[in-house]
Amino acid sequence: MFQQISVDEPPPEGCSAFVAVHGMHTCKPSQIKKLLKEAPERPRPYIYKTDHTFPTLTKTAPVAILYAEVGTKDFAKFHKTLTEKAETGEIIYVLRHYIQHPDERKMLLSGYGVELAIKSTEYKAMDDTQVDANNSSPKPDNGIAEEVQGFYFDKLMQMYPDLKENLGEFRKHLIESTNEMVPLKVWELQDLSFQAASKIISTPVYEALKVLRDMSQNFPIKARSLTRVALNQEMKKEIEVNQKHLSETFGIHPGDASLYINGLHIDLDVHNSFRRNLLIWTGNIMSWYFFKCYIISITFIKIHTTHFCFLETIKTEGKTLNGLSALGINNQDLSKYLRIQVHSSDENYALDIRHSSITWINDIETDHMYSRWPSSVQELLRPAFPGVIRPIRRNFFNLVLFVDPVQENAADYVKLAELFYRHNVPLR
Incomplete structure (x- = not known):
């Protein structure tokens, strides 16, 4: 605010600090006395509540307003002169912060906002018949246009627009009756997963994922309607062949979950340093519709996986594929090269230290120097x-x-063993 007021004065050119006495300005402390003599002839300036006024007893003295940046040399000169005159009652000293060359960047201040929401609690009289009619009228279904108990109500409403209200009531009744989780017979559960797959295949491609999500989230409610879906025998046969092949080749049995990236098996139990719970819906639907993957029943399983490990594996495989493509290898031969074992297997071996050729320097169980140590395994x-x-x-x-005493580097190992022995480290 003070910066804007100083612009209206306006400030003298080339002055980093100046004094305004009843409309007259000066950049030199020596000219303040001259301006004060002529001040009573000019109107007094307005003093704001936010102004920094030097404490004084007089209220009729001339007003001297200092525009300066606190901490500068010019401010110190003016402040010393003005405070002396204010203490004697000659002037009313007012300080306003002023910067000659302000920064164009705006200062960002943190704050908060408050919103006042006013809600009307007044009771209003409404016609119940119209409200019921509006609620009972079928709303446009923006989701999946699926049949209910064998009826396609969207087509029926187009054919009979005058019966929309009755059709809406009938549709509501069928949905409520369908949502009842009635116990199923054992023979009805045999092909239930295959029937769910047939249900999704029969829907349009752009609606398949929506149907899959709706069926997986509301499967207990949808189970009764799935029992009336016609089963595709060719699809069932292909799924059973895939199950048998994966069980014999990879050892993946019904109910198991497995992950492969370019043929590399990712152990879901090992890669769990940054575990993230993934809820995967498995079923014969996925077996047929999405790349014919092996899944055997409609259920929910939770597995722990590591997205960081997967990302590193995918990057490594991507570099390998780019390198093979740069060599001119076509897509048909890429799978053959990927099957080659380029990583050498780790050779793990063990040494038997019970041989009679080994000479022990100490024996913790029999030597006297370890007699004070407890011998219980409970320690x-x-x-x-x-x-x-x-x-x-x-x-x-x-x-x-295992050293050769003749070699020079053997002495370092012997010194290390001697260090353990002298400090009574429990090491034989």
């Missing part, structure tokens, strides 16, 4: 600092050096 259950070997009179930890 392993006692709390200890991380990385500390518990002093137990048992040969639990053994250090065997």
Whole structure:
């Protein structure tokens, strides 16, 4: 605000600080006395409530307003002169913050907003018959245009527009009766998953995912209507062949979940450092419709997976495919090259340290220097600092050096073993 007021004065050119005395300005402290003599002849300036006024007892003295930036040398000169005159009662000293060259960037201040929502609680009289009629009228279905108990009400309403209200009531009655979870017979459950797959295949392609989502989320309610869906025998036969092939080839049995990326098996139990719960809907629907993957029943299973590990695997496979494509290998031969085992298998082996050729320097179980240590195995259950070997009179930890004493680097290993021995580390 003070910056805008200083622009209206206006400030003298080339002055980083100036004083205004009843409309007259000066950039030099020595000229203040001259301006004060002529001040009574000019009108007094208006003093705002937000102005910084130096405390003084007089209210009729001339008003001297200092426009300056606090902390500068020019401010110190003017402030010293004006405070002396204000203490003697010669002037009313007012300070307004002023910057000669302000920054064009605006300062962002944090704050909050408050919204007042006014709601009318007045009771209104309405005709119940019209309300019921409006509620009973069928609303346009923006979702899936599916049949209800064998009736397609969207087509019926187009054919008989004068019966929309009655058709809406009938549709509502059928939906409510369908939602009743009636127990199914055992023979009705045999092909239920295949019938669900047939239901999705019979729908248009752009509605298939919506039907799949609706069926998976409301399967107990939809089960009764699925029992009346005609089963596609060719689809059922193909799914059973896929189940048999995957069971014999990869060992994936009914109810199992498995993940492969370019033929690489991803162990879902191992890659769980950053576990994320994924809810996967499995069923014969997926087996037929989406790349003919192997899934055997409609159920919900929860698996733990690591998206970070998957991302690294996908990046590695992508680099491999790009490299093979750059060499001119076509798509038909890519799968053959991907089957080649390029990673060398880890060779794990164990050494038997019970041979008679090994000479032990110490024996924790028999040497006298370890006689004060407890020999109970229960000591392993006692709390200890991380990385500390518990002093137990048992040969639990053994250090065997396979070295050639003639070689120079063998001395380093011997010194390390001697260090353990001197500090009574529980190591044989």
